[in-house]
Amino acid sequence: MNDVPVTCFRIDESGYTGFDLLNADQRFQGASAVAIDDGEAARLIKAHFPRLQAPELKYRALSRRPSNHPRLLGLMKDLLSDFDSVTYVADKRFMLTLMFVEYAVEPYYYERGFDLYENGQNYAMASMLHMAGPALLGKTELAALMDTFQQAMKDKSPKSLQQLVEAARATNWGKIPEVLGPLAQYADRDCLSAIATPGVSTDIALVVLISLITRMEVMAEGAYRVEHDQSKNLSAYHDILQRYINHDKEVEFRATEITSLRFPLKLEAVKQVESKSSPAVQLADVMIGAAIEAGNTLTGLRSGGLGPEDLMPLYREDQFIHMLPSIDFEEQRRFRSGSQNSQAIDYLAANIFGKER
Template sequence: MECFRIDESGYTGFDLLNADQRFQGAAAIAIADDDAKRLIKQHFPKLQAPELKYRSLSRRETNHPRLIGLMRDLLSDFKCVTCVCDKRFMLTLMFVDYAVEPYYYERGFDFYADGQNYAMASMLHMAGPTLLGKPQFKRLMVSFQRAMKEKTDGVLNELVAAARGTNWGQIPEVIGPLARYADPECLEAIATPELSTDVAIVVLQSLITRMEVMADGPYRVEHDQSKNLATYHELLQRFIYYNDTAQFRATEITTLSFPLKLTEVKQVDSKKSPAVQLADVMIGAAIEAGNNLAGLRSGGLDPEQLLALYADEQFIHMLPSIDFEEQRRFRQGTQNGDLIDYLAANLMGAKR
């Protein structure tokens, strides 16, 4: 049975404002341990470490051509996908999903049609500090994240106060539901016990959508035994155990159908799995590229040289975009609102 190996990077749970970890992501690659071992030996014949670790290798400039060569081989010869998200943007997107969308939903507007939520979140993320006031916008996001975690009346009231403390009249269609009305539907959505700002489910859903397309038939997943991957493991098991039939168009190029072709998930020791080590290389390289392009870090591989190796379907990014027309075309006719409700009700236990 075909096996995809998965590794993650940048996971900080509910805390999407973590200053040290701006990006989160995961990579999946369908490669056998024998092939992985061969490639590691080919590109790093003098490796003495017990396992291949991207972070350690990228520190030495002499390793950069070897890492680029390894990535080229992986991306050209094996089924793989990498997903990276800007966690601060994801928090803004969740703000739109839970602190804005319920207000419009109750009034009959499909806020997810043609990616309107994504466009609004992009605008809020990029222009919010200027329009609302930089410290006020920061307070709003901190208050929202806290409210999604603690869900008490006190923190919900603090969130409303934070919204009213912004220059919300600049974008009343976004901040108005909280600032003007303290909208009960929005506050109820934020207070839903099963919902949080943890984006592991979003990252995993993106990987699964591509793995389902790439897999020729039933397939399984293996991943490292790290603490962070425990959350991914539990979510993968939920997907596996869910057997009802449903289908959703997620984007212009992807459809997610239930039940999945995914049949098994297993934790392994990465030191004994060269294939899992290569998944570490893939996600490590992508996260490093994101940090470098954002000006947060320096050093490591040339991000432009690295990203040029990917085909469009091999890289999923959840970043703000001001190309609203392109986003509208890409998400036109999608069923993201229905998919969100479906996953919340059937896999996460929450209902809108």
């Protein structure tokens, strides 16, 4: 008989804009998961905000007042020190660039026997395109290419695919033909077919959840469950989690040197709750709100919130996951060496989401 208690992770998200990863107002998307019960959460909220009059704790409302910042930092310190948690934050524009590589470039190499996912080469290529692309291809031309790609992924019409090819050709693509050649030079059928595949989109809710799950699977000693708010945005996360729970075949994929994805999951249930009645879900809101705000501050998009220099040292290395471009290619090669992301993507598409590459 298993005497290990069932852990409950409360999760919340921020920055979700569906397929639109170019949303000017929300540059970052992410989610947090924290293993805390409502009783402990209520105690922490009362300890740090004894005079709170609002019906629920909301990070955005609290962070507007500088007088609340020391209390928010104290709350974050207690959460990160005393409770298992993970926070994931992604730069959505970089994620769109990464998807461009995966759909508009990778199929060309795949059909020629070259695994672009091996050792994180797709990540390195996307980082290079994201960071050096404006100078090499033209800032306006690259922006138009990414916008056209996003639209083609949504519409999947012959017209949108042709517009994508034309947008690639309008760039100075000869500077990096290994990236844009498949579209600009060849209008590669395999790439265009991948983009036109029904059901695939630029929505990164799946990516966010995989990152949370790989950490929750490690943190939970035994079976665990998830509770989240009833918001419309989280309905996409709820559906994906339920599909994962229902998948009972035994399979495992290596993602990085420290993470893997193994089915069946230890996750046994997911439930939507009213955030006003769940102090624990409210704390998940604080965690992801603080992380997203730090990203906005560091990139100069907003100011006035918690200082990143005060917040970021509170995290342990295994508590914070980010998807940002990196030009340290050797470090990324080592970190992603032996990655089975390509196999994992094919498996998830065919066996959980009913699509095939």
